Amino acid sequence: DEIDDLLGKADRLKSIDHPAFVSILSDVDRRSGSLPPPQLHRLQYLKAWAAAYSADYPVAIPMLRSLLETDAEPTLRFRALATITNVLSISRRYEEAFARLEELLHLLPEITDPAARQQGLGVAAVLYAQVGLDDIAIKYADQIVQENWAGLGTCRGGRLKLEAIYKAARVEPSAEEMEDTIDACTRIGDLGRANFIRVYAADNYLRLSRHDLALALLDGRREEIDKTGYKPLISLYDSLLARIYREMGKPDLVRKYALSAIDNSTQEGFVEPLLPSYRLLYLLARERGDLAAALEYHEKYAAADKGYLDELSARQFAYEKVKHQSLANQFQIDALNKQNEVLQLQQALDKKAVEASRLYIALLLMLVAFIIFFAYKTKRSQLHFMKLSQVDGLTGISNRPHFIELAVSTLAASQKMDQEVCVVLCDLDHFKAINDQYGHAAGDAALKQVVAAFRTHLRTGDVLGRVGGEEFGVLLPGCTLEAARERCEQLRRAVADLVLLHDGREISLSASFGVETTASCGYELRQLLANADAALYQGKHAGRNRVVAYDSSLSGFFSSMTTTGRFRASRDRFTQDLAKQPE
Numbered sequence: 001d002e003i004d005d006l007l008g009k010a011d012r013l014k015s016i017d018h019p020a021f022v023s024i025l026s027d028v029d030r031r032s033g034s035l036p037p038p039q040l041h042r043l044q045y046l047k048a049w050a051a052a053y054s055a056d057y058p059v060a061i062p063m064l065r066s067l068l069e070t071d072a073e074p075t076l077r078f079r080a081l082a083t084i085t086n087v088l089s090i091s092r093r094y095e096e097a098f099a100r101l102e103e104l105l106h107l108l109p110e111i112t113d114p115a116a117r118q119q120g121l122g123v124a125a126v127l128y129a130q131v132g133l134d135d136i137a138i139k140y141a142d143q144i145v146q147e148n149w150a151g152l153g154t155c156r157g158g159r160l161k162l163e164a165i166y167k168a169a170r171v172e173p174s175a176e177e178m179e180d181t182i183d184a185c186t187r188i189g190d191l192g193r194a195n196f197i198r199v200y201a202a203d204n205y206l207r208l209s210r211h212d213l214a215l216a217l218l219d220g221r222r223e224e225i226d227k228t229g230y231k232p233l234i235s236l237y238d239s240l241l242a243r244i245y246r247e248m249g250k251p252d253l254v255r256k257y258a259l260s261a262i263d264n265s266t267q268e269g270f271v272e273p274l275l276p277s278y279r280l281l282y283l284l285a286r287e288r289g290d291l292a293a294a295l296e297y298h299e300k301y302a303a304a305d306k307g308y309l310d311e312l313s314a315r316q317f318a319y320e321k322v323k324h325q326s327l328a329n330q331f332q333i334d335a336l337n338k339q340n341e342v343l344q345l346q347q348a349l350d351k352k353a354v355e356a357s358r359l360y361i362a363l364l365l366m367l368v369a370f371i372i373f374f375a376y377k378t379k380r381s382q383l384h385f386m387k388l389s390q391v392d393g394l395t396g397i398s399n400r401p402h403f404i405e406l407a408v409s410t411l412a413a414s415q416k417m418d419q420e421v422c423v424v425l426c427d428l429d430h431f432k433a434i435n436d437q438y439g440h441a442a443g444d445a446a447l448k449q450v451v452a453a454f455r456t457h458l459r460t461g462d463v464l465g466r467v468g469g470e471e472f473g474v475l476l477p478g479c480t481l482e483a484a485r486e487r488c489e490q491l492r493r494a495v496a497d498l499v500l501l502h503d504g505r506e507i508s509l510s511a512s513f514g515v516e517t518t519a520s521c522g523y524e525l526r527q528l529l530a531n532a533d534a535a536l537y538q539g540k541h542a543g544r545n546r547v548v549a550y551d552s553s554l555s556g557f558f559s560s561m562t563t564t565g566r567f568r569a570s571r572d573r574f575t576q577d578l579a580k581q582p583e
């Protein structure tokens, strides 16, 4: 805290009480070994400022440069930047000065500290005035007046503004503004700036051939000006008085002030008072016929003039160079931005392309899913219709074409395995009478119950089908004729045992069975069915409700009976269906 206080005090006193400032600074410097970086940065800035104040620019410049390399607090960095810009300009390193100025102006909008802002704006106004950009210089000077930090802005900014206006000599400066600014400077005790304004105003009067007004402004200010100890001002004041007295025809006073101006014009590079002074001395020497002195002064005048012009062109050149460099940088930045934009667009495009390909993939997947779903549905309905086409609608067992299809394939498979198969045809007895007596619905119900009864007695692998209205076919693979007879007996009993009721009355039902085996007939279905049918017919003939196995001796009997309408029709139907089967 104590160090902070001391540094703050030094900062405040630096341009008011220089010796006190220097003493505080050396006190803090002695204790600098233990200081944290922020305090070290402040100390470094003040030391650089002190060096610049003593015109020790070779010390000040590197100190400020190294401070700018650190991570010093932004306001302090800005102040260091303003100071180095000023020092570089004073030491005629214009190129770096303008480059630093650009940096400074770039940072300016972010700086809120009013003192730092005033310092930065002042440096900008001075440098722009140096390269003849008076309008810009006036803009920055006006900003200082407007911000008026610590009540100093009216004087400091006003002085810079008036200096630019007088030097530009384009617009007539307002006498009121000049007086107001001089008053503002006098109020704050800034006699240096007040008199600078007087000098510029007097110069303007002289230009307008009003040496009386010019003299009135400067007369009696010498003591005040001497007190400032600021040589450029003293020198400028004297050179102006010399010019005024020249207008008034007072050569002695001209000589006195011209020589004094040259004497005081010690500051390097400040040639403004030298030029008129050497010129006046040259004219005086020539007028009094002292040609040697005239030549000497003229040579000095020419040298100063050359130096002045060189100075001007060096500033202009540096400014233009930095400006073009900055434009080139901007151009490069713009080009990079454009490139960046192109890259961003490319990325956006790539992203869109990825999104689009994802969309395509999603669409494709949806399409594939739809096709699969559609194929599945189609297959299901195909299977459904296939099943429908194979099943008897009333009883749910295979219809005749499907029964024949199954029978053919079962026989083929069994033949390969050399397995015996029995073929059974079953026909319900006097079914017409049931229909007639109890109605067609009762007949349907009876057919369903017969099938249900059959199902309970059939095994897996047996094939059951409805081959006619009240006629059923059964294929018993792996079954001998004896076993088949036995199983047909079971079926017959199952039918006979069915209890069918209609309006409280019991309907009695029976069935006849004809059986043939591959063991004696072979595996041809047509023949097997014909033989089973013959046996069935024999059963019917013998009184129904019985099981009859085919006996080859029956063939004659069968042939004689095939002339009957019923069996011819039945055989014809089988023949047609069998003809549809592949061989």
Ligand SMILES: Nc1nc2c(ncn2[C@@H]2O[C@H](COP(=O)(O)OP(=O)(O)OP(=O)(O)O)[C@@H](O)[C@H]2O)c(=O)[nH]1
Pocket (backbone or CB within 6 Å): 394, 427, 428, 429, 430, 431, 432, 433, 435, 439, 440, 441, 442, 443, 444, 447, 468, 469, 470, 540, 544
């Ligand atoms: N209720 C019903 N009757 C049917 C169906 N299919 C055929 N029928 C009948 O079955 C009867 C068969 O009669 P027929 O071929 O003369 O033989 P049957 O009366 O059974 O006499 P036999 O076979 O000689 O014992 C006919 O009256 C047909 O109308 C059906 O799906 N439902």
